Amino acid sequence: MRRELPLAIAFIAGVIFFIAYFIPHPPFNRFENWFSDWFAIVAAFAIWLGALNLMKISFIKVIRKKSDWLHALLIIISFVIIVVIGFYEGYRGLHANPPFSFRDPGTAFDWLYVNVYSTLSATMFALLAFFVASASYRAFRARNLEATLLLLAAFFVMLGRVPIGDVITGWLPRAYQMSQWASWIMNVLNTAGQRAIMIGIALGLVSTSLRIILGLERSYIGGD
Amino acid sequence: MKYNSVVTARFAAGWGCLLLFLLVSLFSMPVLAQEEPVTVDTESLLVVPDSLPLEYYPLPPSNVRMKDVPNDAGGSLLIEWDLSLDDYEGGKVKEYRILRGEAAEGPFEELGSTARGTASFTDNQAKRGIKLFYKIAALNYEKTNGEFLWKASSESDVAGPAVSTAQWFNLSRLNIFIGIIILCGAIIYFITAAKRGKSFYIRKIAGIEEVENAVGRATEMGRSIYYIPGISDMDDVQTLASLTILGHVSAIAAENDTRIDVPVSKSMVMVTAREVVKEAYSKVGRPDSFQEDQVRYITDDQFGYAAAVDGLFVREKPATIFLIGAFFAESLIVAETGNSIGAIQISGTAMPAQLPFFITACDYTLIGEELFAASAYLSREPKLLGSLKGQDLGKAVFLLAILIGVILESFGVPVHELFSVR
Amino acid sequence: MRARELIVSGLIILFFLACYFFSPKPMEFSRSTSVLIIFLLAAAFVYVFIRTFRGRFIGRRVVFIFVGVALVLPFFMKFPLPLQISPEVQSVYDALEKLPPHSKILASFDYDPPSAPELQPMAVAFMKYAFEHDLKIIIMGLWPQGPQQADQAIQAAFIENPDLKQKTKYGVDYVNLGFQSGYEFVILQMGQSFKSMFPADLYNTPYDSIPLLKNVSNFSNVDFSMNFSAGKPGTAEWVQIAVDRFQLPLAAGNTAVQAPMIYPYLKKGSKGKKQLIGLLGGMAGGAEFEKLTKKPAKATTYLLSQSFAHVAVVIFIIIGNVAFFREKKGKK
Numbered sequence: 001m002r003r004e005l006p007l008a009i010a011f012i013a014g015v016i017f018f019i020a021y022f023i024p025h026p027p028f029n030r031f032e033n034w035f036s037d038w039f040a041i042v043a044a045f046a047i048w049l050g051a052l053n054l055m056k057i058s059f060i061k062v063i064r065k066k067s068d069w070l071h072a073l074l075i076i077i078s079f080v081i082i083v084v085i086g087f088y089e090g091y092r093g094l095h096a097n098p099p100f101s102f103r104d105p106g107t108a109f110d111w112l113y114v115n116v117y118s119t120l121s122a123t124m125f126a127l128l129a130f131f132v133a134s135a136s137y138r139a140f141r142a143r144n145l146e147a148t149l150l151l152l153a154a155f156f157v158m159l160g161r162v163p164i165g166d167v168i169t170g171w172l173p174r175a176y177q178m179s180q181w182a183s184w185i186m187n188v189l190n191t192a193g194q195r196a197i198m199i200g201i202a203l204g205l206v207s208t209s210l211r212i213i214l215g216l217e218r219s220y221i222g223g224d
Numbered sequence: 225m226k227y228n229s230v231v232t233a234r235f236a237a238g239w240g241c242l243l244l245f246l247l248v249s250l251f252s253m254p255v256l257a258q259e260e261p262v263t264v265d266t267e268s269l270l271v272v273p274d275s276l277p278l279e280y281y282p283l284p285p286s287n288v289r290m291k292d293v294p295n296d297a298g299g300s301l302l303i304e305w306d307l308s309l310d311d312y313e314g315g316k317v318k319e320y321r322i323l324r325g326e327a328a329e330g331p332f333e334e335l336g337s338t339a340r341g342t343a344s345f346t347d348n349q350a351k352r353g354i355k356l357f358y359k360i361a362a363l364n365y366e367k368t369n370g371e372f373l374w375k376a377s378s379e380s381d382v383a384g385p386a387v388s389t390a391q392w393f394n395l396s397r398l399n400i401f402i403g404i405i406i407l408c409g410a411i412i413y414f415i416t417a418a419k420r421g422k423s424f425y426i427r428k429i430a431g432i433e434e435v436e437n438a439v440g441r442a443t444e445m446g447r448s449i450y451y452i453p454g455i456s457d458m459d460d461v462q463t464l465a466s467l468t469i470l471g472h473v474s475a476i477a478a479e480n481d482t483r484i485d486v487p488v489s490k491s492m493v494m495v496t497a498r499e500v501v502k503e504a505y506s507k508v509g510r511p512d513s514f515q516e517d518q519v520r521y522i523t524d525d526q527f528g529y530a531a532a533v534d535g536l537f538v539r540e541k542p543a544t545i546f547l548i549g550a551f552f553a554e555s556l557i558v559a560e561t562g563n564s565i566g567a568i569q570i571s572g573t574a575m576p577a578q579l580p581f582f583i584t585a586c587d588y589t590l591i592g593e594e595l596f597a598a599s600a601y602l603s604r605e606p607k608l609l610g611s612l613k614g615q616d617l618g619k620a621v622f623l624l625a626i627l628i629g630v631i632l633e634s635f636g637v638p639v640h641e642l643f644s645v646r
Numbered sequence: 647m648r649a650r651e652l653i654v655s656g657l658i659i660l661f662f663l664a665c666y667f668f669s670p671k672p673m674e675f676s677r678s679t680s681v682l683i684i685f686l687l688a689a690a691f692v693y694v695f696i697r698t699f700r701g702r703f704i705g706r707r708v709v710f711i712f713v714g715v716a717l718v719l720p721f722f723m724k725f726p727l728p729l730q731i732s733p734e735v736q737s738v739y740d741a742l743e744k745l746p747p748h749s750k751i752l753a754s755f756d757y758d759p760p761s762a763p764e765l766q767p768m769a770v771a772f773m774k775y776a777f778e779h780d781l782k783i784i785i786m787g788l789w790p791q792g793p794q795q796a797d798q799a800i801q802a803a804f805i806e807n808p809d810l811k812q813k814t815k816y817g818v819d820y821v822n823l824g825f826q827s828g829y830e831f832v833i834l835q836m837g838q839s840f841k842s843m844f845p846a847d848l849y850n851t852p853y854d855s856i857p858l859l860k861n862v863s864n865f866s867n868v869d870f871s872m873n874f875s876a877g878k879p880g881t882a883e884w885v886q887i888a889v890d891r892f893q894l895p896l897a898a899g900n901t902a903v904q905a906p907m908i909y910p911y912l913k914k915g916s917k918g919k920k921q922l923i924g925l926l927g928g929m930a931g932g933a934e935f936e937k938l939t940k941k942p943a944k945a946t947t948y949l950l951s952q953s954f955a956h957v958a959v960v961i962f963i964i965i966g967n968v969a970f971f972r973e974k975k976g977k978k
Contacts, residue, residue, distance in 0.1 A: 018404075022397055025390040029297035036831055039459060043492065050491030050521035057517050068539060105797075118759035124527035125553060125760035129955060131560040133713040134706045137962040138563075139584035141970040151963065158960050161902070161930055162953035163727035170728070179730050190906050191913075194576050197592050199622065201574040204593030206407055207615040208461050216415070216607050217599060219468035220458070220496055299838065336867050348838050348864050348892075527760055552877055553760070553903065564706065577903055645890075 007215045014213030055079065085109050153189070157182045276376050282316035282362045283309045284378035285343075290358060290386035295397070298352030298390035304344045305380060308362040311340055321361040321377065322347070328357050328382050337363075350388040357384035399642055406621055411614030418610030426609060431570050431588035432469075432601050436476055438568050442543035443480040449473070450542040452558065453497060454549020454573070455489040455529060461596070462574050463493060466549035467500050468599035469572070473546060474504035478513060486519040487536060489529045494521045530554035534561040547571040547586065548595065551578045559585035572598070673722050680723040687715065691961050695968065701976065703969045709962055716958040720951040727950055734912055735934040737924030738897040745870055747780035750862060752871040752894075754884065755785065755792035755799075761876035761901055762795055767945035768899045768932035769799040769874050770806070775939050777803060777810045782858055783820040784868070786844065788832060788879045793824045793848055795874075806943065817851070821858050824848035829879040833887040837865055865892040873898045880904070885911045885921045895923055902928025 013035065020031040054075065061072035089102035089109045102109045142148040159165035160182020169177045211217035285305040293300035303322060310316040322345045323332040338345050350356055359382045365375035418424065442449045451473060453466040470486065477484040486501060488494045498519040505514040522532045534557065537545070545562040547555070547569060555578040562569045563585050571582040572590030582589045590598065593615075600608035625643075632639045665673075675683065690712070694704055745751070753772070757765050776783050787793040800820065804811040814820060823844040826832045835843050840862060841853045853859055861867060871894050875881045881898040885908075888894040900908055905927035912922050926935050929952050932945030 022394050022401055023392055024295060024297045024394050025392045026297055029390075033828075033831055033835075036828060040827060043457065043490075046491035046495070047524070048491075050494055050524075053491075053494065053521045054523075057520050060517075071535065103794075118762070120531075121525070121527045121758070121760040122763060124531050124557065126763075127557050128553065129717060130710045130713050131556050133955075133959045133962060134709050135556065135560055135563075135581070135584045136959050137706075137709050137966040140963045140966060142967055143970075151967070154963065155960060158956045161928070162949065162956045163729050163930075164953045164957055166728060166730055177730075179732070183732065186906055187909055187912075191909050194906060195910060197576045197579070200619070201576070201592040201596075203407070203615050203619050203622075204574065204596030205461050206404070206618075207411055207611050208465055208596040208599075210408055210411055211599075211608065211611055212461075212464065216611065217464070217468065219471050219500060219599060220464050221499070334861070336861065336863070346866055346892075348866060577907055 003218070003221060006221045007218070011213055011215060014209070018213075051079075082109075082112065085112065153185055157185055160185075276374060280316070280364055280374070280376040281378050282311075282364045282376070285311075285320065285360045285362055285380045288358055288360055288380050288383035290356075290383060292386070292388050293346065295391055295394040298388045299348065299350055301347045301350045301356065301358075301386050301388050302344060303347060303358050303360070305360045307341070307343050308378070310362065310364075315340075316364045317362045318365055319363050320345075321363055323359050323361060323379070324350075325357050325382075326354065328384065332357075332359065350386075352388050352390060355385035355387055357382050358386070359383065397645075400645060403622070407615070407618035410617040410621075411611045414610035414614040414617070415607050416610070418606035418613075421606075422610075423606070424609045424613045426597075426601060426612060429590065429594050429597065429601055431572060431590045431594065432598055434568075434570060434588050435469075435473055435602075438544040438546075438570055439473065439476045439480060439482060441568055442477075443482045445543040447543035448483040448485055448540060449477055449544045449546070450533075450537065450540075450562075450567075451484055451486045451546040452533060452549070453486065453488060453493060454547075454551050455526060455554065456550035457490045458492045458496060460550050462550040465595050465598060466572075467493075467496060469546070469548055469602065470497060471500045471504045472602045474501045475508050478505045478508045478510045481510075481513065484518060485536070485540075485542070487522045487529075487533055488519065489522060489524060489526075491521055494519055526552060526554055530557045533558050537561050537565055537567070541565050542567055545569045547573075547582065548590065549573065551575055551582075556581035556585060562586075674724060675722050677724070680725060683719055683723075687712075687719075691958075691965075695961075695965055698965050698969045699972065701972055703973075704965075712962070713955055713958050716954040717951050720954050721947065723950065725950055727953060729930075729934055729937050729946075729949075731934050731938060732927075732931070734925040734927070735931050735938065738926060739924075739935065739938040741870065741895070741897060741923045742775060742779075742781075745779070745781055748782060749869040750782045750784060750858075750867070751776060752784045752786070752865075752868045753796065754871065754873045754875075755787045755796040756789045756880045757795060757874055757876035757901075758789055758791040759795070762798075763948070764901050764929055764932075765874050765876060765899060766795065766799060766802070767929070767943060767948065768926050768935055769795065770802045771932060771936045771939055771941065771943060771945065772872060772874075772899070773799050773803040774807055774810065774941060777814050777819065778807070780819075782818075784823065784840075784858065784862065785820065786823040787825040788829060788883075789876075790825050790827075792874075793822050796822060806941075817856050818858055821856050822848040830883040830887055833879075833883060834891075837888065837892045839864055865894045868894065871896050875899070876901050876904060881908050881911070881922070889921050896921075897923045897925070899926035899931065900928070902930075905931070 016031055017035070020028040023029075058072035058075045060066070061069045062076065066072075085108045086102050089107040093100040093102055093104070093107070100107070103113070104110060136154065140147075140151045140154055142151055156165075156178060159168065160178040160180075165178030165182065174180070208217065212220070285308045287306040288303065289305070290301050290303050293302050305320075308317045317340050319340055320338050320342065322335040322337065324335050324347065325332040335347055335349070336345060347356075347358075359379050361377040361379045363375060363377045366373045414424070439449060451470055453470060454460070454463055456463050458464070474484055484501070486497050488497055498516065501519055502511070502514050505511055522529050537558075538561065542565075545567045547559060547562070548571060551558075551573050552575065555573070555575075559569060559571065559582055569586035570588045570590075571586040572595040573579060573582060574592050574595055576592070579589065579591055583591075597612055600612045629639050629643060694708070694712075698704065755769070773783070775781075785793060785796045787796065816822075823840070824847060826843050828835075828843075832843050840859070844853060846852050847856060865871075865888060871884075871888070873881050873884045873896060875884075875898060881896075881900055881904070884894075884896055884898070889896050898908065905925060908922065908925055908927075912920060912925060926932055929945055929949050933942075933949040936942050936945050
């Protein structure tokens with residue numbers, strides 16, 4: 001039953017979703033919402049699994065002073081601070097007049113969100129600027145004809161997407177300035193390439209989904 | 225020799241197509257469409273005196289007709305009418321109000337409004353199976369600062385009854401249904417052929433061929449392997465495909481007694497990945513080597529996960545990194561960090577926006593459908609190979625359809641409607 | 647981490663702290679200082695080029711330092727850069743211009759703080775334009791932090807133009823319905839009824855009590871919609887459901903990475919209609935929109951920084967190729 005039950009659920013759910021896509025008549029039009037609601041509920045409960053697992057591993061690392069135990073301690077402290085402040089502000093908000101949410105501007109939770117979480121997230125995202133530069137420096141080499149074409153496309157798009165490209169080619173007629181070339185590469189070449197990849201991906205998705213529905217693909221339950 | 229001549233022919237054909245495409249494209253620049261007119265909505269009416277001279281009142285619209293919106297679950301009616309004769313630039317009609325009632329005598333409630341010049345409205349709140357009556361009011365008014373100074377409306381005759389119904393088959397999706405039947409039919413046909421013993425050729429996928437070498441490298445260097453299954457949840461097929469490859473990689477790692485770590489971003493992925501890795505260890509006879517903390521949850525947050533993974537890479541310096549699954553903006557951050565520590569990286573994703581980053585930063589990349597082909601490639605199971613063959617046939621059919629469609633459209637035969645998706 | 651790296655990191659942090667606390671505010675270089683800095687940067691690039699040509703290759707850290715300098719210094723420069731308006735941005739502006747006053751716009755904020763540096767400037771420009779032209783905004787989000795980003799955009803618009811704060815009123819000129827989970831299913835349900843997805847606004851005011859939402863039941867009661875998106879769910883889902891099924895007029899603002907995926911929707915689809923009216927792509931799109939609204943702001947400033955960074959990357963690509971050919975020659 002351990003294998004058969006998940007396979008049966010996958011088959012039934014897959015067939016229902018397939019049918020529901022083509023049949024708008026109730027109750028088929030509601031299946032998508034029902035299943036997505038169920039998935040959201042299960043995922044919400046599953047978050048506890050992950051959080052408890054994270055805390056368990058972190059505690060063990062700290063207690064046994066394993067490698068990186070300081071990082072584990074930081075995880076525990078951050079987790080506790082956010083949870084405690086969230087509950088505290090929530091309690092305060094419930095009993096305030098007028099009541100407010102723990103997320104409202106002015107609360108300690110909001111301060112942590114704006115000044116710690118948002119800043120850290122933006123910092124991580126900002127790393128992309130540096131990594132794009134180092135990846136470009138390392139990877140865009142004219143090794144062969146295809147690589148050279150890629151290099152030229154990167155050259156045109158990078159300069160054409162900012163005003164400097166038009167400053168450099170300002171002496172050319174408007175239709176031949178760098179921004180127009182960048183636009184042409186993005187609208188024609190890039191769109192064609194994206195569409196081709198997306199068609200291939202879509203076909204792969206259908207094939208994989210069919211294999212899962214028919215029970216041929218069993219990796220998600222640990223294999224055969 | 226046969227392989228070389230096939231490669232040369234494919235290479236020539238590929239370059240020929242590319243040159244032809246570039247030549248055609250250079251002589252056609254993208255042309256932008258005109259902007260669409262935007263319907264105007266207005267605020268609610270205030271109560272204003274209605275004792276106005278007759279010349280303020282516009283002529284009413286006529287010929288109000290309704291039809292059930294097809295291919296839906298009921299609840300929608302399309303209302304159309306002939307425009308009022310006073311509907312022109314500078315004319316008396318400023319907008320139309322749509323009124324609905326459940327009896328011809330009323331009462332009527334206001335549903336919404338449309339701008340001058342618009343002769344249709346979709347009622348998306350029509351109760352299924354209930355008879356409804358409609359009339360359209362042409363409205364003339366003057367406003368200042370959003371407040372009405374005066375208004376005058378003329379209503380059409382009541383039209384109806386109309387009933388919205390639900391359909392049992394969405395005919396607008398018939399093209400998708402046929403396409404799916406063709407594709408699934410091809411897949412099932414070849415799976416059946418594989419069951420009967422037919423063998424199929426599958427081309428080399430470099431990224432998957434290198435998996436064993438990559439694991440071997442980690443074993444020789446005495447360092448660990450990191451497997452990152454993306455940041456999507458179990459509802460994404462890419463994650464499922466990634467877990468298939470994880471099973472295979474874990475089995476090789478277990479055989480070589482090399483530690484494999486799988487930090488994940490979603491709790492359900494953690495549970496499933498743990499089962500997959502544990503099963504892989506059991507299959508090669510090393511169930512005791514598996515430790516639960518090899519597969520651990522980090523955080524759901526995208527950049528928090530990227531930061532944690534980067535930190536793990538920099539501190540633990542794995543020899544081999546697998547980045548296989550659904551990735552978003554964090555892909556380059558993780559891949560570049562892996563590159564900076566000198567690890568061999570095998571990546572794979574079906575996110576077109578992230579593929580360029582993986583291709584520049586990783587040693588091997590599974591592009592799009594190669595990720596989904598991995599399970600068949602690794603297992604070499606005939607049924608799975610048959611499904612790949614069926615997928616290829618389906619692709620050939622769609623390519624042919626695109627080619628025929630492009631040629632027909634170029635000669636003015638409108639076939640694009642056949643392929644539109646609703 | 648080695649001691650030397652710790653010391654260098656500490657010195658860099660101290661340098662920035664000193665700049666922050668002791669420099670005059672607002673810090674702005676004069677035209678001649680800006681030109682001098684550009685010349686010095688160019689000279690540094692030439693030095694690196696010559697070094698590479700002679701076989702002494704640079705490491706990643708040097709690339710990072712150059713990119714960091716190229717990104718940061720333009721914040722203190724005032725350099726007018728000629729900006730060409732792309733057709734997709736012009737389409738957005740023209741569509742907004744055609745809206746009469748009191749038109750209702752549904753604005754969906756589908757991004758979070760990491761994408762805010764790129765999307766927030768265009769969101770602020772859009773809010774300023776909307777309030778100045780008496781357009782009513784109905785805000786919602788398919789990402790949890792989206793509505794908060796919208797609030798921040800409104801506050802930033804009020805700071806940049808204090809008159810707007812006087813003349814706009816929450817509930818009458820704009821409303822924030824908050825976030826709803828469910829991805830594209832939310833859009834599908836909104837096609838029938840906004841209230842079913844948002845029974846109350848972000849501040850728990852019941853839907854029916856909000857003056858702006860009177861007679862707003864679903865997409866058919868909205869004149870225009872604007873989507874700011876950094877990923878999924880985002881513009882693609884809005885096009886596939888709201889535009890295709892409910893014919894909602896839609897324009898979008900996307901990050902530069904996301905924008906190439908959305909270009910296909912700018913083409914004419916079936917029935918000769920574009921699925922997407924226009925697109926503000928990345929920082930350049932935001933700056934072009936600011937230029938059209940005649941109010942250059944953060945996007946224009948950031949675009950200068952981005953321009954310098956792009957030039958730096960292109961120069962390093964050239965230097966990288968010099969290194970590659972030098973290495974190849976050395977091996978021969």
